[in-house]
Amino acid sequence: MAIAKSARVMSTERLGPDTLLLDLCATEPLGFVGGQYLILDSRLTLPSGKAIKRAYSFITNDAEQRRFQLAVKRIPNGPGSGFIHGLSAGAAISFSGPWGKLFPRKGESGRTLILATDTGITAALGFLNATCFASALSQTLLIWLRASAEYFLPDEFVRRQVPSACGDVRIAAVPEVGHLDRVPHVRAILRQELSRGEFAQAFMAGDGAVNQLLLDDLAVAGIPVGNENAESFFNMPKKSA
Numbered sequence: 001m002a003i004a005k006s007a008r009v010m011s012t013e014r015l016g017p018d019t020l021l022l023d024l025c026a027t028e029p030l031g032f033v034g035g036q037y038l039i040l041d042s043r044l045t046l047p048s049g050k051a052i053k054r055a056y057s058f059i060t061n062d063a064e065q066r067r068f069q070l071a072v073k074r075i076p077n078g079p080g081s082g083f084i085h086g087l088s089a090g091a092a093i094s095f096s097g098p099w100g101k102l103f104p105r106k107g108e109s110g111r112t113l114i115l116a117t118d119t120g121i122t123a124a125l126g127f128l129n130a131t132c133f134a135s136a137l138s139q140t141l142l143i144w145l146r147a148s149a150e151y152f153l154p155d156e157f158v159r160r161q162v163p164s165a166c167g168d169v170r171i172a173a174v175p176e177v178g179h180l181d182r183v184p185h186v187r188a189i190l191r192q193e194l195s196r197g198e199f200a201q202a203f204m205a206g207d208g209a210v211n212q213l214l215l216d217d218l219a220v221a222g223i224p225v226g227n228e229n230a231e232s233f234f235n236m237p238k239k240s241a
């Protein structure tokens, strides 16, 4: 059973009409590695009786294990993100974690691709800020694809959160979530990057519909990838896939 942990909201900042940045302080060190996430328990329930618990990725450096930040996009009529957008300084939150297999392993190196779509940029930022990833940063390319410059986090915020040693950062627009052209567009971007040189490793976070096909493309290109190389935030791949 997941052990309940708690943290206090130290401050909040609106980074856009539907984006809240939360600065939190946990009551105990969390033991997370960048790329992982927590599951926040709103302590609310749906009319069906189901508890409203939602996953959010750590975006800050894992060298600091008590003070951390989350960035949350408000989803229209979404009870979990709506609850978080109602939090203010002084509020206590309950959560479990850390969870997730998307994090850098010690000793892995070589040219690395981190491709984030949409809100998946949070996991990418956490990953890039993992202490054990520092030596691989110079050979790393971060690509963040989202529908427009107004989507979720401002570009300048993302660039500031990326460690300065990171080899290259590209931010580009792609068709919005669910658009028929989205997956072909992202696959074309990946093909272009693969034609510029090989990657020793690749990681993806965000739209599950994109992740699933990119994993296939990377495998065909001979890059070793498994389910631990991708974290899907929504459009979850079917369990059997």
Ligand SMILES: Cc1cc2nc3c(=O)[nH]c(=O)nc-3n(C[C@H](O)[C@H](O)[C@H](O)COP(=O)(O)OP(=O)(O)OC[C@H]3O[C@@H](n4cnc5c(N)ncnc54)[C@H](O)[C@@H]3O)c2cc1C
Binding pocket: 037, 054, 055, 056, 057, 058, 070, 071, 072, 073, 074, 075, 077, 078, 079, 080, 081, 082, 100, 118, 119, 122, 123, 177, 231, 232, 233, 234, 235
């Ligand atoms: C491992 C993991 C890490 C996550 N990290 C973050 C994070 O750091 N920041 C963050 O804002 N969210 C993150 N999410 C998404 C988050 O857990 C919730 O799904 C989201 O906040 C919506 O919850 P809700 O209760 O408001 O809406 P719900 O009623 O649960 O959601 C409505 C629908 O919207 C979908 N949805 C969720 N996010 C998006 C999106 N960006 N675009 C389109 N559809 C979406 C849901 O899958 C669902 O089908 C993460 C999800 C996972 C699985």
